[in-house]
Amino acid sequence: MNKLVTMIAAAASLVVASVASTTAVNAGAVLDKVLETKTLTVAVGTDWGKMSFLNDKHELDGYDVQVAKGVAEYLGVKVEFVTPSWDIITSGKWEGRWDITMGQMTPTNARAEKFHFPAIYFYERAVAVVHKGSKASKPSDLDGKVVGVAAGSIFESYATHTFMPNWVGVQPIQYQFKPGQAKTYATTNVAFDDLRLGDGVRLDGVVTAGTIADNAIKSGYPLKVVGDPLFSSPAVIPVLHGDKEFSDKIAAAIKKMKDDGTLSKLSMKWYGADYTTEK
Template identity: 60%
Template sequence: MNKLITLFATAASLIVASVVPFGQAHAGEVLDKVLQSKTLTVAVGTDWGAISHLDKNHELVGYDVDIVKQIAKSLGVEPKFVTPSWDVITSGMWEGRWDIAMGQMVPTEARAKVLNFPAVNIWVPSVAVVHKDSKATQPSDLEGKVVGVTGGSSDADYANHSLTPAWTNAKPIQYQFKAGQVKTYGTANIAYDDLRLGDGVRLDAVLTDALSAQEVIKAGYPLKILKPALYSGPGAIAILRGDKEFSEKIAAVVNEMKDDGTLSELSKKWYGADYSKEQ
């Protein structure tokens, strides 16, 4: 009889496990791990411009880095940075390798199936960037052209006409052109390098956020931004779904930074303007 009960219990546990969504954290699991280890492991990039990059001392700095350091401080832990590729971050296949992802991820329906977005820390329009010699004057001129995007980005979704917003009060996306070919890159910087070679040499345009585009143009890249913007959306902090306590902790810290003006000041520090509020 005991063996029979054990068999039934085991079968029941397997059934329960099978209905838990892939990549979902258990309630309190991530927060408990962070507090016990005294470490908040953070996924960031080393070449994401003002978001996060390596300074001359090979230290990670940037807007998102400052924010996550404040989150770690509030939790009484130390931040530890890791640098996975963007497509792995957005996939939700974290497997416990990091606890939180920065990078100003745009919440979409597809991402919301595996990720939770406890706090928005920036609002930025997405734009089309072309070589300065391009005859294109507006995004609709890119009809049938070759465009570059970062793999797993919302700009890639836009280029493939599959962008479905999941943020509050989002307006339906209006696609201004249909690309002839969409080329995927590991980072926007590699796409910029291809575009700077000349109009149509490897790319006709790159789709990216306006702040990133402004940075590379300021750095001397022979590029220009087409108007109007493709769409405008929030950039959020991401965690795996399922840990309500962890989500609430992050939200509380960021909301406090909004209320006391810290987020606004950090935006001005790194971008020269306040992008912490909806544009």
């Protein structure tokens, strides 16, 4: 029996030693691979709107694509894109197939168990939108009114005062108004179709993402955003845990793009507004 216990203990020691050795070998492994292959592999989507899409030349383009190219340029390597589905990306089971992912991921506490978030590169802002002919000039003017929201969205939660954000570093949400009714729609665009009929005809306002509102207004919808954003949620470039050097490089690349104005210019180019700072 003593001999058996000794053998088990010895085997356990070998496993511990093996794990420690593997951890040591993998420290910095991602950055080493990127620099050795001179390639940064980035996961993006082909139909993520202005973030990333296939243009007329059937090439990937968009805000996130150009930010990724900027990161690769900072590292002194070329960029290669892959297009896995979002559920695979968020599973954390990357298995070395890509090094970073774009997609404006919200850094929730649950996701922090799988990923490290070295850099924020975008802030999505929730806004209150009214008809162009509305007398409303601030969100509080929608108190007691009928407000449209996409069903199941964080904007519905905000309108019903049940919003419980759980991203890393979140500040308490301050509700700027309470609708008399939060009317739900399949999509924000359907809500906009009701709002465009006129002030108070079917809706008095809509709560949605600033980028969606800006796009609708540019497309000719007779709408306007009132007041300051209701809240902002950060979007990050996630990486897997275990390579601090690589994370630091990603952080430094985004900081440089912020400091020299590149990030702001890209946001203006693709969204017509600077979404790179929290407001």
